[in-house]
Amino acid sequence: MAKKYYITTPIYYPSGNWHIGHCYTTVICDALARFHKLLGEDVFFLTGTDEHGQKVEKEAAKRGITPREFIDPLVAELKDMWRLLDVEYNRFIRTTDDDHVRAVQHIYQKLYESGDIYKAEYEGYYCTPCESFWTEAQLVGGKCPDCGREVTLQKEESYFFRLSKYAPALLKHYEEHPEFLQPKSRVNEMVNNFLKAGLTDLSVSRTTVKWGVPLPFDKKHTAYVWIDALSNYVTALGYGAEDNLYKTYWPADLHMVGKEIVRFHAIIWPAILMALGEPLPRQIYGHGWLLIGGEKLSKSKENARPELTDPYELVKRYGADAVRYYLLREIPFGSDGEYTTERFLLRVNADLANDLGNLVSRTAAMIVQNFGGKLPARGKVEGTDKELVALADGAFEKVKDAMARLNAPDALEAVFEVVARANKYIDETTPWILAKDPEKRERLGAVLYNLAEVCRICAILLKPFLTKAPALILKSFSCDENAGFETLKFGALKEGAEVVKLPPIFPRIDIKRELAEVEKAVKEQKKPQDADKKAEAKKPEISIDEFGKVELKVGEVIACEKVAKSEKLLHETVKIGGEVRSVVSGIAKFYTPEEMVGKRVVVVTNLKPVKLCGVLSEGMILCADDGKGGLALVSPEKAVESGAEVR
């Protein structure tokens, strides 16, 4: 049976703009999950959203909407971001999911029955942005010691968890399992600042917060949002219900978190698990932060410098691989790292466009030019070849070693060491000179073979980290895109294999021009008028009955052509269940007729038919308009039969 590997990200608060800090943790976990899958392990990768609590309740109230109305679009955006970044999770848990809520109640019930939860009165300070309780002595200058913001004095009836009881067992666990909390500096912090100072019991319920999980034994109280949130790591596996996912995957192999929430993961969470009699996770890693101008990049603080931190914009401009690569390569693992758009661009240009992109395109181009696109024979091995082959063959061990330390920057460095050596090998062997001498044809073939092999090996080694380029590189050398680590050994490419030249995988970025454009775009994004414009565009409220008058159905475009004499219009033939309709839409600037055929779209089917440029239109196809000149068709996210009603 395959070894299991269970890895988790924190579950994020849906309380504002998503930024690359969230992408940092999730992309690292995705790379680790992909790496372990490629090792043949049975991986479960969990991420999600932490949706209850005072913060969400307040934000929703401020906008005059329900918490659900507030969080749903933010959660959809986050899922979209993971899709854009090719994050392959096994489950996206929402703490509002029914199974999670039931399991949290089960946990509280169990702790209540065992006497680890008891009723008393809470009096102390609360930091809403951090959802943290503090005693007066812990405050720094009367403010939250974690984030420096205002705290409020709270006094209410509350249930408490006997956290104090578990301090000795926690200290013992740290001592006996040095791998449990990493990096080492975090252990010292936990031991000196919290465990040695003595733990106080933790207030784990609120009567003043309604947006939360009601306690099964006292419905006036809702669960403290951190207990609700931490439980996700087991509830996602069906803890407390009939589900063998828990039996298969628990304990987690790794909880990857930012350093500011280590305290919750390394003290409260293991104490809860001890109280439940469940095994502890194998490891908690508290990574460093992405900083801007020396400050934590954060959704709740306006960072001083305008940098492009919007992941959607970054992926749109430079592609998922560029963003993933930057996050995985640039910041020394475990430490903080300053983010600037310039450094991002420099890194992408230097490593991806210059080193990797050039190696692949030069190698393929030389094989196409000199050998008609057929891979030459491996030929005799000469002195300089040996070093290259040894480095390529040894890279996997280095990647494995780095990934065992969770260190993606080191793993990538090992791969790019091979890439750099191969580029140097081109300079040393000068294939363009060999190509001029017919007597050196065999040597030219051998050199190009070696380079092609290096491209193939690096592509496979890069699979956990990049999600687009490896498949393209492998395709360029006619290799199986699904090739795994078992095919890494140098020499697997077959003589005569077809080699094709692809357009540049990573086009070079003109950094000066790009920075100027980015600065302009960031400034425009920040213009307050934008928000006003959005507010102006708001339509008046309608009742559900009014909305119900609109008939929306899923249709399949079965034919499409341009409307003569119009630059904007396309004429689609749309199958809607058993019916076929003629529809005209103003989307010719965004979609070609060929692209439209086969698309599933949402059609307003009870609009009065009209003629547009002489063509009958019996409905309207729905599109999303980003207000900046971009347009996208609205489609069902899963396969649905045409004719299905949209409600």
Ligand code: ME8
């Ligand atoms: O704390 N640099 O959620 P959250 C690096 N819901 N990573 C960053 C970052 C930055 N500048 N900013 C955010 C919560 N992160 C709780 C977690 S878990 C049971 C509950 C990442 O939305 C990092 O992983 O505030 C950090 O720990 C997490 O986002 C905090 O996300």
